[in-house]
Amino acid sequence: RDRMARLINRIPGPPYLPIIGNAIEMNVEHDELLERMMGTMKIWGRRVGLNRIWIGSLPYILVFLPETVEPILSSSRHIEKSRDYSYLQPWLGTGLLTSAGAKWHKRRKTLTPAFHFKILEDFIDVFLEQSSILANKLKREINNEAGFNIFPYVTHCTLDIICETAMGRRVNAQENSDTEYVKAVYEIGSIVQNRQAKIWLQPDWLFRWTLLHKRQENCVRILHGFSNKVIQERKELLKLQEQNKTVPTEHEEEYSIAFGHKKRLAFLDLLLEASQNGAVLSNEDIREEVDTFIFEGHDTTSAAISWALFLLGGQPDMQEKVREEINEILGTDTERRFTMKDLNSMKYLECCIKEALRLYPSVPVIARQLNEDIKVAHYTVPAGTTALVLTYMLHRNPETFPQPEKFNPDRFLPENVLGRHPYAYIPFSAGPRNCIGQKFALLEEKAVIASILRTYRVEAVDRREDLTLLGELILRPKHGLRIKIFPRTT
Ligand code: HEM
Secondary structure: OHHHHHHHHHOOOOOOEOOOEOHHHHOOOHHHHHHHHHHHHHHHHOOOOEEEEEEOOEEEEEEOOHHHHHHHHOOOOOOOEOHHHHHHHHHHOOOOOOOOHHHHHHHHHHHHHHHOHHHHHHHHHHHHHHHHHHHHHHHHHOOOOOOEEOHHHHHHHHHHHHHHHHHOOOOOOOOOOOOHHHHHHHHHHHHHHHHHHOHHHOOHHHHOOOHHHHHHHHHHHHHHHHHHHHHHHHHHHHHHHHOOOOOOHHHHHHHHHHHOOOOOOOHHHHHHHHHOOOOOOOHHHHHHHHHHHHHHHHHHHHHHHHHHHHHHHOOHHHHHHHHHHHHHHHOOOOOOOOOHHHHHOOHHHHHHHHHHHHHOOOOOEEEEEOOOOEEEOOEEEOOOOEEEEEHHHHOOOOOOOOOOOOOOHHHHOHHHHOOOOOOOOOOOOOOOOOOOOHHHHHHHHHHHHHHHHHHEEEEEOOOHHHOOEEEOOOEEEOOOOEEEEEEOOO
16 A cells, blocks of 8 residues: 555645545536546646546546557556446446456457448448438427527437347337336436446445435336347247248337348347357346447437537538538439448548547546556556546647647548557547447448438537536536527528
């Protein structure tokens, strides 16, 4: 302990009190947390890109320059997530996001083929069907002079997309957000945020006595009940298909999604295939992974899409450029659906999406538990420290991104990316524990944004400087993102 304290205290950081450390400065509401962390970093760590704080007796380092981020994220030894992720475990168990060690290695290997581009191609139809429902839903906002919050619309759309692609099951959140399952997804998310924000809800033994725990148990019952039922039914359907038997009428729609003329497979089918009848993955293992995809694959993409639409809504010239690119790709057949090839050729839109993720990375902080000493910028960071990688601040480094607050998609033109430090821009994290779903996410974002922009012109109502950001698991604006929409005539 002495050694640890000695090594940690060599790293620059604010003065701290005995026993509580810097807990008073850092235990603030989530709308202030990001600002607090950035303030600390600017004062104490600006030169080295690294500083330390103590939360009670626990040491933390904050890192925010490419050179200090790289040793942590590139290492195959420091792959354990921090305590903050454990609040997700009642729902997600130890799936790919939360697991560590040998379990994570094995799962990552098993799951990687599920994200092959050939498989992603099959999901384009889902992206487009749900985007078209979204465009339709937005019609009701056409005459809304004051503007409306785009976030909830997009979140329901991305939840529909991930449920259909992960489980092969429609939850119709866009049509009806009042179902038991959809409500449970949102409620458990808010319980996890609450636990992260409030120090007294963190120890399990205390949390167990709260009303929130009861509500969490109820959500977990609903969520696991639904996933278990889908897994069971899917197994039976697979069996029927193998035997070429007729499908019961209540499963006809689902059967045609999975095995109809298009033979679209959900991630779940791939997991069932990989499970080898339970020898490699048990039903519970499969449930953990499906739930993980649903959690990690809907809020992240919804934030990314909402921010990109909002930012383009503030830059009419850039929005017009995206629109021109879409028109060029569609040519004379303006009514046709986008294909995978179309989405891949939307290069300017891709730059806009990347720039939006630079300014507002869906995951603003990535945390690691360091179980071994590690050298970062001439300092030995001792085992037992939690490392917080501040993507939000890393992406605002003026040396890599001059005029960092400016929305400038040209930063991502191929000629401008050349020579950039590989750890300077990491919205999907980097190294061995990077996001397994990043190609899926990019395609989904393109499909949804291009579908909206071919139907509407978007105008931002809120001003960026007036927004309050919540530094939670996902970066959100406290009061939503207001935009106005106008139907396109050409
Ligand atoms: C714009 C959208 C997305 C962003 C910005 C994003 C970002 C990230 C980041 C930063 C991590 C690392 C987290 C950490 O180390 O703590 C991560 C991990 C992960 N993401 Fe994503 N993600 C997105 C979409 C998706 C989608 C669509 C899926 C699934 C379909 C997905 C599945 C996962 C999984 C399973 C992990 C854990 C990987 C591992 O630890 O091996 N993500 N994501």
